[in-house]
Amino acid sequence: MDALGPQTDDDLVTLLTRTGERVEHPEFSRYAEDLDAAALRRMWHDMTVVRAFDNEATSLQRQGELGLWVQSLGQEAAQIGSGHAMNGNDFVFPSYREHGVAHTRGVDLPEILRIFRGLQHGAWDAEAHRFHLYTLVIGAHSLHATGYAMAMDRDGLVGTGDPERDGAVVCYFGDGATSQGDVNEAMVFAAVHDAPIVFFVQNNQFAISEPVTRQSRVPLAQRGAGFGIPSVRVDGNDVIACYAVTRWALERARSGGGPVLIEAFTYRMGAHTTSDDPTRYRTRADESYWAERDPIARLDAYLSSQGELPDEAREAVAAESKELGRRTRETVRSWDRPAVATMFDHVYAEPHATVEAERAWFERYERSFADQGVHA
Amino acid sequence: MDALGPQTDDDLVTLLTRTGERVEHPEFSRYAEDLDAAALRRMWHDMTVVRAFDNEATSLQRQGELGLWVQSLGQEAAQIGSGHAMNGNDFVFPSYREHGVAHTRGVDLPEILRIFRGLQHGAWDAEAHRFHLYTLVIGAHSLHATGYAMAMDRDGLVGTGDPERDGAVVCYFGDGATSQGDVNEAMVFAAVHDAPIVFFVQNNQFAISEPVTRQSRVPLAQRGAGFGIPSVRVDGNDVIACYAVTRWALERARSGGGPVLIEAFTYRMGAHTTSDDPTRYRTRADESYWAERDPIARLDAYLSSQGELPDEAREAVAAESKELGRRTRETVRSWDRPAVATMFDHVYAEPHATVEAERAWFERYERSFADQGVHA
Amino acid sequence: MTQMTMAGAINRGLRAAMDRDEKVLLMGEDIGQLGGVFRVTDGLWKDFGPDRVMDTPLAESGIVGTAIGMAMRGYRPVIEIQFDGFIFPAYDQITTQLAKMHYRSQGRIQLPVVIRVPFAGGIGAVEHHSESPEALFAHTAGLRAISPATPQDAYDMIQQAIASPDPVLFFEPKARYWDKGEVDADRVDAQLSAEDGASVGTAEMSRGRVARAGTDVTLVAYGPTVRLALQAAEVAGADGTSVEVVDLRSISPLDSATVIRSAKRTGRVVIVHEAPTAYGPGAELSARIAEEAFFHLHAPVLRVGGFHAPYPGSKLEHDYLPNLDRVLDAVDRVMTH
Amino acid sequence: MTQMTMAGAINRGLRAAMDRDEKVLLMGEDIGQLGGVFRVTDGLWKDFGPDRVMDTPLAESGIVGTAIGMAMRGYRPVIEIQFDGFIFPAYDQITTQLAKMHYRSQGRIQLPVVIRVPFAGGIGAVEHHSESPEALFAHTAGLRAISPATPQDAYDMIQQAIASPDPVLFFEPKARYWDKGEVDADRVDAQLSAEDGASVGTAEMSRGRVARAGTDVTLVAYGPTVRLALQAAEVAGADGTSVEVVDLRSISPLDSATVIRSAKRTGRVVIVHEAPTAYGPGAELSARIAEEAFFHLHAPVLRVGGFHAPYPGSKLEHDYLPNLDRVLDAVDRVMTH
């Protein structure tokens, strides 16, 4: 298929076909065995809600309430599937598009928008959610993730056999990021230290306008092997397969088996961000090819075929989505501009003479206007 | 063998055993077919002369004539073997230890010492020798090499089928360098552009004091495959095999087949540099293990067994080495300190106000001493 | 003379440079079919093809490093770094390699590489998209760093930078991309077509200019803050203070001569840039003015710049950046002496 | 009090910090069995084991990046960058990540990472082994940058840096590694063992000190040039000029208060550092002195530093670097006013 170019989808781990049929995989089926209808419905629910939120954020951006929005549209299976495979001992290092994963980590979705409204650069308590802040410098966080994993290992949180204790790190990045030196150095460090980390590459076929063939001539999963890191390619629009391979990888990493690389083969159904115009660099034909592979539609088809998506479930999720949309709008609009002097806060943990002097000057300066009554 | 740790030497391409017997290799023997006794003697000659020079430089450093010296001791086969596989169309990007390769590119060996005497940072005309300057920042040159190869391709110097025209780039770096982001990015760019480049890794088992296991758990040749770059591991102390695999790689690259990675498995028989003290981090046992694999000794053994190293040849090379030693000493000692104001030369190609102002100030300042007769 | 935006002027300048010299090629992320995230390379991919307008892998060190290799074979790569904050992965290649090759080779190897950096803030962007890192390059010998403030300068200087045999950081004030101005395309074309064009062009792009004459205070700016300085001069003028505005244009070399000439006349200098004040470009200028015009000064040289804090969320950027009030405040302060 | 070299003092300081807090760990190239190329970590691998004295893969960005991750879990990584010129591959991690995490997380994430950089020249080394990049870090908010000039300060400041909750660039003047001096080990130990030790220590390491009192000229130096400044003061003193020497100790924050106090008394200031003068650390200091002590100055503030050229071959370094003659020349020049 031309839409894929040289990077075929022949060898992807699949457990749910694009038309919504379940298939077996010799190695990975067993990692999805625990997914009963309720669990799958939960995934369907999460994907649906995240997409609704995503669309709401897009319209808020169009209305000028946000400076920018980065859609996760089309990548819900990769994110929700992998997110559901984690537990509270695991720690996640996202890139900037992992709203689905954020949701599975208990981040209240509207909170993410603090960043995109220009209030601040990080929006949640990373430690509390065991979900690190978004990182915009492509690939930079892969090293933080690796160091964090090395530290978990030091702290005796790996390979003890105690499921209440053992954990691992999951680090998300895109196909474009695989070209960055940092990401490759992260694989060097992870491999050499047998760090408990899963590198989860969402190959959404594009780095902004550049097709993945500008980053690699061979499937990205192959990269891991070069560092001695076992790697697997999974259908990134198959939430069950994404769950299964991530569970496998996490169990391996948590038990001291070292790093794993997962390439989730998926598609960015939306624009790169609200500033982007994909009509400049991709065809409608490609978009339709992938629309037929919509990750939500295929789980929907499967659950429906099993009689596991009753109308009440659909209605409930529709209502929840609507309510989330309303709350998102309200929340975002309610956020005031922060007090100006907060720009001097948290530059350092301890006082720094330059910051203190500039803050003092600024406060005097601001007061001078107040005194003159020019502005508040 | 413990000296090797997890990185075994099982799968190395070998054409000359450590005891000096020729063996066949299904793929690579044919690339050594053109090596008759005269050609092999030439390689033996080059290795011997380079080693003599290397030792001379070491003693010059000990005598205080050089600030530092970086020995190539033990890596002569990798360097002379690969160097002999190149032709005048090829272009080399060395690291800083490739004195053997420099010799094959026609660089007069003593010239190298300008750098180590502290006269200047680059010592030869890179374009004339088609041998770039040494680069001390680990791995940085791998990107220059890749860009140069991309440019050769653009210039129609690859894949024309005309042996007078087609060329490729050879880029040398060490086992330690493979951990640098730049080296991995070089592989990304080379693979994506099918650049005519041979990455020649001299795995000499150490990055200063760190064994190669601190850089990778798997053989370094495996790294290439992760980027879609065909890779081969060769016995780096076997000059014939090094010649053969490099010829294969260069023919492939010159004819438009794209990049290749060669891991030459060798040993740094000396210290990292004259500032280093290897007794701190490696055993005599390891050193003896490798002494038995001396690259010159094994070619010597083979040629002798064939009656192809008559006494005259030995005497001639001994005389030549002695003469080179003498010339090296004399040349180095004859080098005066450059004129001080040369430090302002070549900072820019066009005048730059800051440099001009500082130069003018400095000249005035120097003159003020002359006027006062304080110093010249 | 044609009306152009600054983005349009750079686009036209790139096209002219590519027409003039087939060794000129563009490299960067998304500069091909997309035309760059700011559309500065719009249309060039279509007209010059993917070999001269190269979409590169997503790796800034790789871009600069391979550009160095291409320049060694006579190419003149013009790199687009997508945003200021993403130049740092290439910092080693720029400062230890690109900057030093000419020196290390005793002048044998020239690296005419231009690095275009859309820089500075004011466009409501997210983190890492509004920074002013020019001082971090100006400190390194071997690099040139320039920044245009008008469409005319953008058109001329991008071509002079490309023609220059030295590596040049070309800082494009992204908030000014859509400002319009008249552009005369002929002058620089004639200049660069002449035999000594590269030398003349390099010298010219390295000089500041007096953007507005005045007698009481010298206001120094470059790139994004020139318009602000001119506004301040206008307002101060209405209040009876005559402000001269110097547009530096070049950060390395720093054209201190032009500033010092002005400073000697006015005796009062205020420097305005978006880069953080501490250890910023204004520090060097202030130090030089002190060294060379000390006895002509009526007042301390003042600096108005960004604060010693990361560039804040966009809701606060108006207060983080030098703005009209802060510039006028500084003008008032130097006028009290 | 014990006699120690500066290298020995840092070694002892690292050991004390590791004894005090088991979360302290060392990372770098060849710091383990070899003890580092300058032997600053000598013996620590043997006593603390490879988990606390980690020989890392050869990748500076990787070292800093993984240290950030470890710091997020409460570790206090102390990184050794082998030589000044090899810090640049880590520049992105240092300036866009390490520096900004505390700010981006609204203070939730502290990254107490120390980056030890043997820096500056004078040891006859090859290219990239003698550079002074401190200004390139001081310009970025979120980082601290300090440099000791004596064994006592080295011993104290390395421990204060490790105890500090902020990231610290610790610039070690490598040419001074073998200089000896008396070290009192008890004071800083008592300081850091107290509850507010980290705060007190951070404040203390951020302050300059008057290394020699004088009345005619203030000579400002730090790290490698303090000894030179003291020599110059000696020589000038013999000639009847009384020179006060301020050892800055901290480059970020810049302790301008101490300098300005001195400048207001002497009215004449000369700044001496090895970093290139243009856009160098002295520029900021000069600008601040102008801003805050202008009307006290009898003469322009002068700077004596490296030239705007790559660090040259070692045969020329004596002339490239500020030396006694050049410092005295500057002292003479300020004394003419």
Ligand SMILES: Cc1ncc(C[n+]2csc(CCOP(=O)(O)OP(=O)(O)O)c2C)c(N)n1
């Ligand atoms: C170091 C760096 N360079 C450039 C950019 C600008 N940029 C933002 S996203 C992006 C593309 C990333 O592609 P990919 O890694 O595939 O992730 P995706 O956006 O597709 O999820 C680029 C080039 C950046 N953020 N960081």
Ligand SMILES: Cc1ncc(C[n+]2csc(CCOP(=O)(O)OP(=O)(O)O)c2C)c(N)n1
């Ligand atoms: C970026 C960088 N970091 C650190 C160094 C210091 N250094 C010089 S050589 C070396 C080891 C290199 O090992 P390897 O790549 O295996 O090459 P070898 O010296 O063994 O030939 C190190 C760490 C450097 N030159 N550049």
Ligand SMILES: [Mg+2]
């Ligand atoms: Mg992508």
Ligand SMILES: [Mg+2]
């Ligand atoms: Mg090695």
